[in-house]
Amino acid sequence: MEPAIDYSHLSKTYTQGLLGMGQPVHALKDVSLSIASGEIVGLVGPNGAGKSTLMNLTTGLLLPSEGSVCVHGHPARSLEARRCIGYMPELPTFLGLYNPRKVLRYHGALAGLARRDLNGRIDELIERVELTHAANRRSATFSQGMRQRLALAVALISRPRVLILDEPTNGLDPVGIVDVRRMLLQLRETGMTILVSSHRLSELDKLVSSVVMLADGQLVERSSESVSQADVRVFVGVAAGSCGDHILEGFTVVERTDAAIIFSLDSTDSIPVLVRTLVQRGAEITSVKLEGDDLESRLLRLLEQRK
């Protein structure tokens, strides 16, 4: 099956100084990666890791120094590739005099939508991003959160096959963040491929089906399974001496002391089973805590290893 996005030996070097004679900056180094259709891929890494550069190369806003990017088989920046893409930048700006309807009409027209399709689509999107109350207000008066919602609607206007989101929950309140997450999960059901970068790693953890970690312009890790499902560590506090070896049979123990045991589970779904089994076997549980090999700790560990 053809990948939705295919990066092949992709490198990007920025030149600096007068006539590019300064020290070059290698933002991406030989990145090869395929993203399958329907995946939600989280792009993580510290500042300067190359996340935005990778996204900009995918949208065609930057040109690769070496290698190539293909979107559904078409080279990035080609009209065919751009037809597949919906892009939401980190700091969206719109024509200040336009209200959301006009903004969406403008971007819909640019995306080649016919007038008869556009009216219904605009109403649908305004409702979906919950901007109905501000549909006739000038976008210059919008808060950051409202701009983010409108930018998401703009990215979705042409029903893209690939959605690229740069920090989509920036400036959103907790309710807004949950709404965006729900919306993106709904979009995944439609078979849309989503590439999303965010510094809110806990947020990404709940959303993505796989994670791409970048550091110093290099691909550090590509996990092919859900992060929250990958390796869950559960800290169980027990009354001293209440937990013999027979009680632990069938579970993977990572660490054990008199008063605590750390288990490794394959998913958070197994936690109730673990607790129930331990209690049934006679363990006196004093506390249960998700130690979590979460995205944040994995990223930090990987970065530490690189040092």
Place this chain on the structure above:
Amino acid sequence: MLAWELIKETFFRKSSIAILHVLGALLYGIIAVLPMRNSLEVGAFVFILSGVALPLLISQGIFGDDIVSGRARVVLTKPMSFATLYIWRLVGMCLQCLVQMAIGSAVLYLAHRLGARGSVNHLLLLNLMAMFMFLTLTTLSTSVSSVVKGGLNLLVMVFGLIFFKAVDWLMGGMETPLAEGVQAFIKYALPPLDLLWSAGNQGAGPLEVLGLVVHALALSLIYASAGIIILSRREFACEREC
């Protein structure tokens, strides 16, 4: 639909454009009620306001503003060619100029007919020459805007025109092949301000007008091609890249 949205955008992209048109209309109104001795004064006014000042102001930051604000980063990910974007924005600016010149000229003509003020000799021809001056200057300024940041294309254009005018004047006294070459370059490769002005002012014949129109169109085509090539080859990085 695409064309109309891009044309409309050139007017609504910032509120100062509407203010500019209101000021232009006011200036036309003021000139209409002032006593003017001859057609030169009316013509110079139309030519300078609509042919020179309007294109420089209306095209300020036409691409540069989008690039700096980051709006270009969404617009240019839409499936349309760079030429489409460039051409319809240029058409949008030309339509604004046409409307302003039509209204302004009507005001001047009415003031002349009703109040016997000023002179409207060659007004139609001057309008035509001003329109082509507008076209060449706007195209050049738009292409410059695809390279420089924000609204700096206005400064580049103003200082560029002053610089080349000064060079032309300095070279005027020299009779070397180099000086003649530089003068020919300024006369034919840069917006033909002098040529169009004198043709409109002196009431040039049909052949001369045709030649000037072809010259202005050819220059506009070259400037526009350069701008479209630059847009399609350049990168649109954000301020905080990597």
